[in-house]
Amino acid sequence: xxxxxxxxxxxxxxxxxxxxxxxxxxxxxxxxxxxxxxxxxxxxxxxxxxxxxxxxxxxxxxxxxxxxxxxxxxxxxxxxxxxxxxxxxxxxxxxxxxxxxxxxxxxxxxxxxxxxxxxxxxxxxxxxxxxxxxxxxxxxxxxxxxxxxxxxxxxxxxxxxxxxxxxxxxxxxxxxxxxxxxxxxxxxxxxxxxxxxxxxxxxxxxxxxxxxxxxxxxxxxxxxxxxxxxxxxxxxxxxxxxxxxxxxxxxxxxxxxxxxxxxxxxxx
Amino acid sequence: xxxxxxxxxxxxxxxxxxxxxxxxxxxxxxxxxxxxxxxxxxxxxxxxxxxxxxxxxxxxxxxxxxxxxxxxxxxxxxxxxxxxxxxxxxxxxxxxxxxxxxxxxxxxxxxxxxxxxxxxxxxxxxxxxxxxxxxxxxxxxxxxxxxxxxxxxxxxxxxxxxxxxxxxxxxxxxxxxxxxxxxxxxxxxxxxxxxxxxxxxxxxxxxxxxxxxxxxxxxxxxxxxxxxxxxxxxxxxxxxxxxxxxxxxxxxxxxxxxxxxxxxxxxxxxxxxxxxxxxxxxxxxxxxxxxxxxxxxxxxxxxxxx
Amino acid sequence: xxxxxxxxxxxxxxxxxxxxxxxxxxxxxxxxxxxxxxxxxxxxxxxxxxxxxxxxxxxxxxxxxxxxxxxxxxxxxxxxxxxxxxxxxxxxxxxxxxxxxxxxxxxxxxxxxxxxxxxxxxxxxxxxxxxxxxxxxxxxxxxxxxxxxxxxxxxxxxxxxxxxxxxxxxxxxxxxxxxxxxxxxxxxxxxxxxxxxxxxxxxxxxxxxxxxxxxxxxxxxxxxxxxxxxxxxxxxxxxxxxxxxxxxxxxxxxxxxxxxxxxxxxxxxxxxxxxxxxxxxxxxxxxxxxxxxxxxxxxxxxxxxxxxxxxxxxxxxxxxxxxxxxxxxxxxxxxxxxxxxxxxxxxxxxxxxxxxxxxxxxxxxxxxxxxxxxxxxx
Numbered sequence: 001x002x003x004x005x006x007x008x009x010x011x012x013x014x015x016x017x018x019x020x021x022x023x024x025x026x027x028x029x030x031x032x033x034x035x036x037x038x039x040x041x042x043x044x045x046x047x048x049x050x051x052x053x054x055x056x057x058x059x060x061x062x063x064x065x066x067x068x069x070x071x072x073x074x075x076x077x078x079x080x081x082x083x084x085x086x087x088x089x090x091x092x093x094x095x096x097x098x099x100x101x102x103x104x105x106x107x108x109x110x111x112x113x114x115x116x117x118x119x120x121x122x123x124x125x126x127x128x129x130x131x132x133x134x135x136x137x138x139x140x141x142x143x144x145x146x147x148x149x150x151x152x153x154x155x156x157x158x159x160x161x162x163x164x165x166x167x168x169x170x171x172x173x174x175x176x177x178x179x180x181x182x183x184x185x186x187x188x189x190x191x192x193x194x195x196x197x198x199x200x201x202x203x204x205x206x207x208x209x210x211x212x213x214x215x216x217x218x219x220x221x222x223x224x225x226x227x228x229x230x231x232x233x234x235x236x237x238x239x240x241x242x243x244x245x246x247x248x249x250x251x252x253x254x255x256x257x258x259x260x261x262x263x264x265x266x267x268x
Numbered sequence: 269x270x271x272x273x274x275x276x277x278x279x280x281x282x283x284x285x286x287x288x289x290x291x292x293x294x295x296x297x298x299x300x301x302x303x304x305x306x307x308x309x310x311x312x313x314x315x316x317x318x319x320x321x322x323x324x325x326x327x328x329x330x331x332x333x334x335x336x337x338x339x340x341x342x343x344x345x346x347x348x349x350x351x352x353x354x355x356x357x358x359x360x361x362x363x364x365x366x367x368x369x370x371x372x373x374x375x376x377x378x379x380x381x382x383x384x385x386x387x388x389x390x391x392x393x394x395x396x397x398x399x400x401x402x403x404x405x406x407x408x409x410x411x412x413x414x415x416x417x418x419x420x421x422x423x424x425x426x427x428x429x430x431x432x433x434x435x436x437x438x439x440x441x442x443x444x445x446x447x448x449x450x451x452x453x454x455x456x457x458x459x460x461x462x463x464x465x466x467x468x469x470x471x472x473x474x475x476x477x478x479x480x481x482x483x484x485x486x487x488x489x490x491x492x493x494x495x496x497x498x499x500x501x502x503x504x505x506x507x508x509x510x511x512x513x514x515x516x517x518x519x520x521x522x523x524x525x526x527x528x529x530x531x532x533x534x535x536x537x538x539x540x541x542x543x544x545x546x547x548x549x550x551x552x553x554x555x556x557x558x559x560x561x562x563x564x565x566x567x568x569x570x571x572x573x574x
Numbered sequence: 575x576x577x578x579x580x581x582x583x584x585x586x587x588x589x590x591x592x593x594x595x596x597x598x599x600x601x602x603x604x605x606x607x608x609x610x611x612x613x614x615x616x617x618x619x620x621x622x623x624x625x626x627x628x629x630x631x632x633x634x635x636x637x638x639x640x641x642x643x644x645x646x647x648x649x650x651x652x653x654x655x656x657x658x659x660x661x662x663x664x665x666x667x668x669x670x671x672x673x674x675x676x677x678x679x680x681x682x683x684x685x686x687x688x689x690x691x692x693x694x695x696x697x698x699x700x701x702x703x704x705x706x707x708x709x710x711x712x713x714x715x716x717x718x719x720x721x722x723x724x725x726x727x728x729x730x731x732x733x734x735x736x737x738x739x740x741x742x743x744x745x746x747x748x749x750x751x752x753x754x755x756x757x758x759x760x761x762x763x764x765x766x767x768x769x770x771x772x773x774x775x776x777x778x779x780x781x782x783x784x785x786x787x788x789x790x791x792x793x794x795x796x797x798x799x800x801x802x803x804x805x806x807x808x809x810x811x812x813x814x815x816x817x818x819x820x821x822x823x824x825x826x827x828x829x830x831x832x833x834x835x836x837x838x839x840x841x842x843x844x845x846x847x848x849x850x851x852x853x854x855x856x857x858x859x860x861x862x863x864x865x866x867x868x869x870x871x872x873x874x875x876x877x878x879x880x881x882x883x884x885x886x887x888x889x890x891x892x893x894x895x896x897x898x899x900x901x902x903x904x905x906x907x908x909x910x911x912x913x914x915x916x917x918x919x920x921x922x923x924x925x926x927x928x929x930x931x932x933x934x935x936x937x938x939x940x941x942x943x944x945x946x947x948x949x950x951x952x
Contacts (some may be wrong), residue, residue: 006479010377017374017450023395024407024447030696031410041415068873080296087292088865091285099293102300110508110552112525113311113545114304116532120314120542121307145303148296149521169690171677173704183707187694206400208670209510213532224404230409239410242403249398253391536672 025246032239043253049240059241062225066205068222069136073143074200080144081151081200082193086185088152103121103153106146114211118142135216142214143207147200154199158192198256202249286369305399308549314542325538333543349527353547359438360507364443367453367502368495370446375494376487378383379464397451405444405515412440412516436518444512451504453498460494495569504555508548524548593833604790605634606668606681606758608654613663615649623649624660625815627677631759631793632808636785638794640802641812642838647795650812651761654793656680668758678707683752684761689744691736697747698723698732704755722754742773748893753784759791766801778804803827811835813951828876836874842919843875845948849850855947858916863890863942870947879944880920882909883927886939897934911938 035046053059086104088096106114119132122138125131132138170184208223215224222241229238315333317325339349378389396404411418414433422428434440465486472486473479510525517523524544531541608631615624623646631637639647652658653665656677665673672680683704691700698719705715721757723729727744731739739747745765760782766774784803785792796802802809803823810820811834819831828838832845845857848871855862857873864873881889895911895918907929911918920938930936 007380010373010380013373014377015356017370018392021393021447021450024404024411025396027400027410028403028407067334080299083292084296087289090292091289093340094289099297102305106300106304108504108526108556109304109308110505112508112510112529112549113308113548116528116541116545117307117311118303121303121310122537124310138858141303145300148299163688163690165686165688165690166692168652168655168677168684169686169692170703170707171657172655172682172684173751174678174707176678179707183703185694188692190694202398206398208402215763223400223402224472226400226406226509230402230406238406239425242400242406245403245564246399250395253395253398257388281659 028242032243049236053240066221068202076144081148082155084152085155103149111209115210119213137220138214151196154196164173287393315546333539364503371453379461394451438521440516444516447509449502452501456497460491608664611664613660634789636792636807638806638809639804645812646815681758684759685765687764689748727752759933762794834951865943870949874946877921886937889939892939
């Protein structure tokens with residue numbers, strides 16, 4: 001096979017794989033506009049399911065739960081995670097093996113075990129002390145736990161990308177510890193803080209398993225709502241919720257692409 | 269200045285550094301300890317407890333849960349759980365293998381494209397995995413359901429009996445797993461290919477007649493660290509997957525995660541579920557440990573980060 | 575007026591006038607002296623960076639710390655800046671003990687080897703950073719930044735991002751950022767080492783001019799002995815955490831006190847002294863007549879002091895040498911000579927005289943006053 005035809009077949013393969021990757025999403029979006037309740041035949045274009053969606057109080061409360069959960073957990077995780085990221089960087093010459101293992105633990109732990117462990121823990125704690133009945137509180141606590149490592153790693157790698165003498169330069173130029181933080185450290189890692197926040201937000205919005213086990217009766221999020229609806233039977237309304245969530249992710253991705261392209265070579 | 273005074277100032281400096289390490293890392297570390305390590309330890313300990321009347325674990329300590337997990341019940345031994353475990357391993361193996369085969373050419377292809385295009389291509393690959401996994405599984409349910417073009421085609425080929433769909437089935441679970449984890453293999457493989465010494469590959473293509481041999485002698489060893497990182501990222505979460513087998517397997521093609529979850533949702537036998545969770549944890553840690561060892565053996569130990 | 579890029583040093587009448595204004599306008603601070611007493615720094619038992627350094631740097635002096643990498647010169651600079659603390663010893667600036675004062679409270683600024691310009695700030699904000707941190711009001715800050723940019727010929731670059739600049743431009747901005755704070759002392763940590771040779775030579779001259787004009791105390795760190803000699807009023811040669819010699823460039827080059835300094839300054843003709851009498855030293859080369867005797871068990875004959883050919887007959891210490899190799903170096907010729915068992919390097923300045931061929935026997939001589947005795951490295 002010549003090099004040219006090799007490359008051409010790879011190009012075909014690339015488009016086939018993209019087709020494979022986007023097909024299920026496209027199906028969800030397409031059938032969200034179906035005028036009839038069928039997953040097999042598309043009859044005609046209609047916004048019927050979107051209308052039903054926006055008059056469904058369950059969906060709206062699930063949406064608001066998802067947003068409250070994602071925003072509050074991301075803010076907390078950003079605070080604790082970036083502190084860890086900074087600590088890891090400042091003390092990178094020490095042996096911090098235990099800390100690294102601790103940070104990787106939430107990443108490698110199977111979701112299902114994570115969720116069940118937290119559920120049993122919260123239930124037990126609640127029955128012993130009366131604190132923390134399952135609901136948005138417990139979900140925020142669990143979400144922060146799995147978001148902290150991602151924030152810490154993103155912030156850490158941004159610090160590593162900075163010239164270490166910048167810290168000396170800031171000290172040398174009369175910046176007190178507080179001014180150093182405000183005028184140098186935070187602005188210098190701002191891109192990492194922004195992307196860490198958005199990653200946390202996305203992880204939280206997308207999470208199903210851990211949310212499912214730590215949620216209470218009143219704290220359904222969108223993924224939990226979808227799960228329940230799917231388990232009950234396929235309804236085109238789910239297509240509409242799904243299509244909206246897919247749309248939100250694509251918009252977020254395009255924004256992030258534009259942001260990174262507008263400021264090239266951050267680390268040079 | 270005397271000898272003792274500078275050792276004191278040196279100690280003070282060290283103390284200050286240690287305090288700094290503590291206040292920056294302790295809050296987050298404690299958070300993880302309280303809301304993950306402690307709950308996990310509680311769950312593990314639960315595996316050795318007795319199942320109470322309302323599914324609540326209690327004393328005395330016993331190994332009943334593990335016996336139950338091995339298949340011993342009121343009606344004697346049944347192979348159901350062993351099948352579930354084997355199915356989990358098999359699905360993980362098949363899905364990981366397929367993901368590797370599908371990813372290699374794609375990761376290579378991206379590195380042959382213009383540098384300015386690559387971030388967009390990578391984003392295109394990763395984007396679907398940013399959408400909710402329940403929605404993605406739901407998409408496949410729609411695609412593989414009875415009466416859909418794909419199912420009709422499979423019937424026409426005689427792969428499945430008439431009036432049935434490709435979903436629910438083991439096959440649908442495999443598709444779902446491959447779909448879910450493909451980006452996790454493409455990314456590390458891509459960065460391995462990016463670092464690849466192209467001249468070495470070209471030299472190999474000149475030296476060896478067949479491209480297959482060139483691949484095995486020049487490309488494969490250089491991308492092995494990336495491959496191992498990808499295997500960790502794919503196989504470990506695939507083994508513990510809950511959503512995909514639950515939705516696409518339709519109750520018959522369950523994996524270990526479903527077996528565990530059922531004990532906490534429907535069946536309410538926490539110690540039994542905890543024993544299953546312990547098994548999953550051990551399998552995960554052993555898997556990561558083995559792959560890391562392998563990673564260090566092949567020399568790219570630093571690159572297999574997980 | 576055409577916008578010439580700042581890297582071109584065009585001495586137009588306008589700029590030199592501005593420079594003069596900036597220089598003659600009463601300096602904000604008096605230049606300061608620096609005193610180090612018994613400064614020791616070690617990272618662990620086996621890693622001793624500074625092994626008891628005592629030195630005094632005079633106000634307004636261009637002072638250089640010279641030595642190979644790992645000699646402790648950068649550690650010393652960091653201790654002056656307050657970025658590292660000494661394990662023992664006292665640091666005084668302008669007579670005031672600053673040993674325990676942290677970096678941000680010391681009136682000292684540093685030009686870092688990597689320039690350390692803040693990537694999130696543009697050129698103007700980088701230069702203004704130190705003033706802003708000191709709480710200088712915005713109007714005053716802007717005026718000083720603009721004046722400094724003009725002084726250092728960077729005005730057209732003020733709005734640029736750091737990654738858009740060349741190495742030479744970054745170097746100047748790092749300098750401007752430090753100078754604009756009008757510190758008592760300016761520290762420079764190998765600031766020219768990342769630049770190519772041409773630009774480096776140009777900036778050496780420029781740095782020296784700036785220092786003379788501002789009358790500020792400069793402490794310069796380098797491993798390049800040529801650079802040190804060109805720029806400095808005085809040089810401290812460091813090795814293994816100790817000062818080997820502290821003196822003027824000429825003194826250090828011509829009268830090194832020990833073999834380390836001699837070798838580091840580029841001298842190679844060092845011979846053991848086997849016995850000594852009043853004005854005579856016995857060496858493997860033979861008996862050498864010397865002017866004055868100093869301490870030391872080695873004798874140094876600098877290559878350029880060796881006279882070759884007919885002129886050699888005028889001086890004492892005559893030897894017949896065999897030419898083993900020669901290298902034509904343009905302004906001078908390097909000869910590798912052999913006298914008996916001993917090898918010798920001689921540099922003969924090129925005045926169009928006859929070149930000696932390999933294998934030729936030549937007469938050489940060394941004037942007694944050019945012979946120096948040095949101590950062995952301990």
